[in-house]
Amino acid sequence: MVVDPKDIAELEARKRASLGQVLIKAARLLNEQAMARVRELTWQDVRPAHTTLFPYIDLEGSRITDIAERMGLSKQAVGQLVTELESMDVLERVPDPTDGRAKLVRFARRDGRLILLDGLAVLAEFEEGLVKELGTKRIEALRENLGALLDVLESR
Amino acid sequence: MVVDPKDIAELEARKRASLGQVLIKAARLLNEQAMARVRELTWQDVRPAHTTLFPYIDLEGSRITDIAERMGLSKQAVGQLVTELESMDVLERVPDPTDGRAKLVRFARRDGRLILLDGLAVLAEFEEGLVKELGTKRIEALRENLGALLDVLESR
């Protein structure tokens, strides 16, 4: 088999060019390690899908339907995640006083304190480790550029 | 329900702080869109797992066992992906002349040209679109910082 050097050059250039590859690999590794740490120190069986839920839940409580719409998922999918987080005592469902059909999903408390915070503390600690190794500058740049990338991707 | 303002502040700070969230969301979106584009224009049923394989295949051909070890997967998993890519005419298996048990996995050709390049061209084009919207500077910074992050994550 004769290998065309042009092929090699083209292949190599495009392998290096693949932003998506690096992105997905970094995301997977980071999340795996972070989740392992959280599982180790706090809750039972947290999975990445659970943590993606949190930003969509208001402190006062949110409806499953609303969360689902904002996340772009079916309400059944969100319902499942909520049920699981409920059994870990991270979330709770309370009836919506303004609508007999609806329920509000909100962060559960123990002694008046959000139980979620224990887990988030672990995550924050994990990230601090990364900052120490990479430097604040890089992490900040990364966060900012990722944010910009997300905006572009979401607006398509 | 009384909401402690301290809780709010802490929650908000930590929501913002979650690098992993942004990472995984960006990765998912980018890959979904890129794969959709490739499916649309070239091959049949390419999935993210397939493209993660490419960097581990040498132009001269590589053994499944070697690929699997470098990727950190079982050889069966790699075998499945290779089989699928073979049926899309992207890869081919040829006997290893130096070892009767082994086979070499390599990029298939049509008229002497790597078929893979058609697909990669689509990916490259997709990324060019991103560069146009975000600017070369940002993409380069992103790539570099992600690389650094990957190094740290992989060395743990």
Added chain:
DNA sequence: ACGATAGTCAAGCATGCTTGACTAAATAGT
């Protein structure tokens, strides 16, 4: 002859979803 190695076949599993069918409550139309 014999144990290790390359690859395959088959089955199964965790994750993160989806769709369909249903109940109960709210709301709009007449």
Added chain:
DNA sequence: ACTATTTAGTCAAGCATGCTTGACTATCGT
């Protein structure tokens, strides 16, 4: 006031993806 439709949520089943483990065959190296 009273159906009729819409809406919130749940239950159940199923599916695509990306793996894993176990069992097996063929070949290699000693």
